[in-house]
Amino acid sequence: MPRYARVLVDDSAGKAFDYELPEAVAAVLQPGARVRVPVRTRTALATVIELLEETDVPGVKLISEVVSAEPILSPLLLKLGAWISDYYCCSLEAAMKAVLPNVIRKAEVGHQTRLFARLAREVEEEELEKLRKKAPLQAGVIDHLTEAAQPVSVTELAEKCDASHAVVQALVKKGLIVTEAARVERDPFGDESFVHAAPLAMNPEQTAVFEHVRRAIDHPPDAAPKPLLLHGVTGSGKTEIYLQAIQLVLERGQTAIMLVPEISLTPQTVERFKSRFAATRHEVAVLHSHLSEGERHDEWHKIRDGRARIVIGARSAIFAPCANLGLIVVDEEHENTYKQEETPRYHGRDIAVLRASMEKCAILLGSATPSLESFHNAQTGKYELLRLIARVDDKKMPFIRIIDLRMESKKHGAILSERLITAINDRLTKKEQTILFLNRRGFSTSLICEKCGHVCECPNCSVALTFHRAAARMVCHICGYQAVAPQKCPECRDPGIKYTGTGTEKVEDSVSRLFPKAVIKRLDADVMQRREAFRETLTAFRTGKIDILVGTQMIAKGLHFPNVTLVGIINADLGLHLPDFRAGERTFQLLTQVAGRAGRGDVEGEVFVQSFTPFSPSIQHARHHDFDGFWEQEIEFRRQWDYPPFTHLVLIIVRSAHQQRGSFSAETLHRRLKEELPPGVTLSEPAPAPLEKSHGSYRFHLMMRTRSIVRLSRHLRAVLDKLTFPEDVFVTVDVDAYQLL
Template sequence: MPAARVLIDGPSELVFDYAIPDGLPVLAGCRVRVPLRNKTSTGTVLAVTDHAPADLGFALRPLHSLTDPEPLLTPKLLELARWIADYYACSIESVVRVLLPEAVRTEENAAKTRKAVVLTQLPDEETLDQLAKRAPKQHTILTLLRHVPEQQMPLTDLGNAAGTSVKALVAKGFVQLIDQQVRRDPDADGVDEILPTRDLPLSEEQQTSLDAILSSLETDGGSLASPPSPTRPFLLHGVTGSGKTEVYLQAARHVLEAGRTVLVLVPEISLTPQTVRRFRARFAHIQDQVAVLHSNLSQGERFDEWHRIRKGKARIVIGARSAVFAPLPDLGLILVDEEHENSYKQDQVPRYHGRDVAVLRAHLEGATVVLGSATPSLESWQNALDQKYQLLRLTHRADGQSLPLIRVIDMRLESKKQKSKDTFLSDRLRSAIDDRLAKNEQTILFLNRRGFARSLQCPACGHVCQCPHCAIALTYHRTDDRLICHICGHQAVVPRKCPECKDPSIILQGFGTQKVEDVFHKVFPSARIARIDADALRKKNALRDLLNAFRARKIDLLIGTQMIAKGLHFPNVTLVGILNADIGLHVPDFRAGERVFQLLTQVAGRAGRGSLEGEVIVQTFTPHSPSIQFARHHDFDGFADQELEMRRQFGYPPFARCALLTVRSTHERRAEFTLQTLHRRLKEALPPGIELGEPLPSPLVKAHGQFRFQLILRGPKARALTRHVQQVLDKTPLPEDVTAVFDMDALSFT
């Protein structure tokens, strides 16, 4: 009898074999009901075999039934899941739980329905006249149904008192009550109307890029109807404002016209509304076929969007990292916008990279993948230099405007002039903002640190209020009047005197977006100021509403964290101020310089995107840093050349694969000893070419109440690293309260 291996739903990764009863069409990827102890559970079929294992010694229990007649996971998605499990050294069960989100797996979620009245038979004119005299409500209902699309209406739209009249019409055979499925639209409460747009004229560089993408999409005879053979991924390197999105839109149109589907990945949820708006405006005739997937959706919204995608009702999917697993049929094109962003890397098991998974999925599905960025990751850039990716370049802005002028302000001189350590507003930036306010132009201010002050410190004894669970200072948030840890979320009451020496002169140190907003309200009293960060966007759709207000010029000055650093297009923004360019520059990470360069270039690109010239003012205490100087001159090639040479000399990615092994526990010595033991065993049978680092405390040695120790592994091939570490971990029993985490292609080393 054939058998199925089933992943049981629930927090634990239980996998059991079950016999498949005769006549039950079970395939890999199906959802099934199975017996588990004395109850019935649901699960996902991972694999189907012709015969049960011969050495069991007992008969397998049979499956009960299918929850859905068709597999929810296609063979290509299951193949992708197996690759992720092997490459990132995680269980296939953890990957399947990402492919099938909880909203889909949980039987508590279902399609939302409402009662609707359908006209089944229209009475003759004589009967209608009699109803108009004797039962005017019944006559009104029939008249309404005659003139609405599909001759049906929701029962609630007929009024609270319509129930009795409808029952009478049902008894007479004129109408019928049905259950009508209702889509829970994530954008249902949007107030702004989307106006249709048309394809824009392309520059020569844009047309060349589009032609290259379309040529990869075409098959024999120039038809897109059948899946083509896999092609090289495209790296679309275009300066900010060069019109990459227009290339995306026109490529997507060709794919849709051929009957295939499009997947668009964006790095931040904050970019999703704008991208959705652009695609819905361009494809206004099929607006209802655009689906959205991201973590801010409710369970019901995610359920509806996922099933719309699977059933082919949505042909364009836009979403963040996990949308790479959207069950799109006939996938033709994958667009990865801002491909360099770290947010594409999952920080929990399975620790996959959305960009890399997108490249592999395109290969498996026979689709074309386009990676776009003004500041490509050095890994993607090196792949283009090695001819693994096909490089497309947009070197000029689409509107013909020049890139914004970037001025660097040395804050060491400003601090001396203003006699303050925490100054964050230079004279040059202040006068530039005044000038924009006078001209009714808009300004964006960027500071990648939320909160009011970064710490609370006693000047008498030097005590700093620390998080009891993490090795980090608590940040003061004025809105909540609380000290909050940005790692674990711990909150504490603000002390009125030092907890150590009882000195009442305890003071706030540093500044965050809340303090900047507070000070700027005083410095620019007539300006309309708003703030965008995680604290200001706790309500659903708050981000969309703020960006719409800024687009409508109801806000003069927008202060924000990295949420506003990329992808946003506001033509009236002529000034961008970067309040502290040094944040992130001096952290113990070989990618620190690359990240700062990317962030500065992306933020600077928000200025001058309309008919007016833009200006960027960068405030820094390290003005001679290569990251800042190359960003100042918009010189990606120069930065990449010197950075790649450094990486080559020291054996860092992209010239080697890098992995991180972290051990954590609530007991410091136990975590340290466990990592030392693993280090010794890894060293014993170390494959040639792999470099094993020393076990050391993590830069953030304590987080969420656990002590953390780590070691870095580097080697020419990822699979060799993964398999060696996996073999050692499988053979090494860990203490009950110790956890080992392996992160292949790690992006964070803190």
């Protein structure tokens, strides 16, 4: 029998400590349980990660309290956390914080209870008439409870019947009603009802793909099936395959996780899933960072208790405590939002593949534009490739036209080209809808003085401030710094300061002036501050109340609007010329995804792509919906320069408020890493980051590439553990980095 427990104390900088087990729980305590342990002069919450029969630590203290003898983390999730720590070169505590949500770690957050009232007995009509005369409020409560025919919360009685606490207590004393406390789930979707939607008939192409998925779900229990990569063009019916595959898993008594790349896509996905599974009473749980603490607490426990067998959410939902997992679906698997940009810098898609392997369950990765890493895995046999090459119901792919802005700007320099304006007019006449896409918020992207050349820049970051006209302020989209927009140049006081560049706010303004009778709405982070704003806008657009929707990448993927027949991409070049080897891939993916919003109904769609570099391979391949052509060209570039997927890329960021101190620390780290560098590792010289200053800190990059990431991670950790940096110098390690700015 184990006598000791190795625990990971919350906020302990990743250090594990040994404690003695109380005799009363020694036989039942399991790894993954939560305990309270003495730490110096206080007690702290901790997670049991291992049980021991012996320990060589002197003076071991006794565990103070067992918060939960049953494991709150399964052995598999503990193993997953340890793997993240090792692979992504971070502390075990940081990894466990990702696996176990903070709201579950905190002991003070619990289940919500509410007081309910119900009839204690049937109230005779004569008795009720007396109440109506002497105590009408009490009679109103009786009427409401009789009509409801089920317990009603005391809060609702106060709202509907104007019944105070005294009114309720009076009825309790008379023996007419009974009150009792009951646990109430904090539902992110409240009282919203979902109309049942039956499964759709699948075409032969979908049916063939579904058979492959069925075989993966039916695999022998002693081995993990090969991951499936579903490459399906936009509108080809990938979601229906996800839904029917999950239904199959539920019929077998198993659970499923559905990952979506962004929180903004979650409401529409949840609506489709709840509508589909409402009749079968399979509960759907939602996990993402925009939930309140109480909602996240209840959703997590709903999953752990087995009441919810379908989990939908962003990347963190991959750590949902599902038992008997049968299927993981990663929708839009190419999206870089699956990559966490703070420690631990894990990739949700890759963790999903690993968890599926550990759980020995099926995993389905879907995208119209697969990442080069996933497609390379399919080409080399690590994944099984499935294809949907046609849209459902034989709908045609949208026709894409390229507008050369070099020619348009010589004509009139307007935001919208003449051909795009004509096309929008045509759609308005036909009562069809239009989406205009620009991946830049604000009104003007910079303010520049024509006389002295001064540009209004953020004092904390190496970027120009963006002018937001509605707020009359300049805003930094990196750190959030704000300032009042100047009337004169801050440098030379000349009044001729000029607003340059275009954001979604300016597009909305321009389109409103061009089409004054059209209903136009903007969908970006600036106007989506309210929690329900995104869902309300999409609902209005779906029901035809909006003619033209202007937005950023929020509207670029995953949304299905049959009446959208025109998509205009205002400037396709914005992300194309960044100093990042993935810039071409991202541009191709974004253009293809945005274009895919058009022509999903009965009318063929049309897409206008405005660009100053119309002959870019990314734009031309997107124009022809030619993923294979883009893949062949891009993979050759990656092979030639030894970039992923042929190597693992590790980005080390050194940042400091003092430029010289940060530079010196980066050079010192580079020198130490170079000593005893593992074979097959390429180490770049330290250099200022493309975005040199961010949030008040100067940033320096060291880039490493290798084919053996585990060996490199261990070498990195050994070097970093031995080095001591100044207090204001911070070093982060990003394994398989996606953002190089």
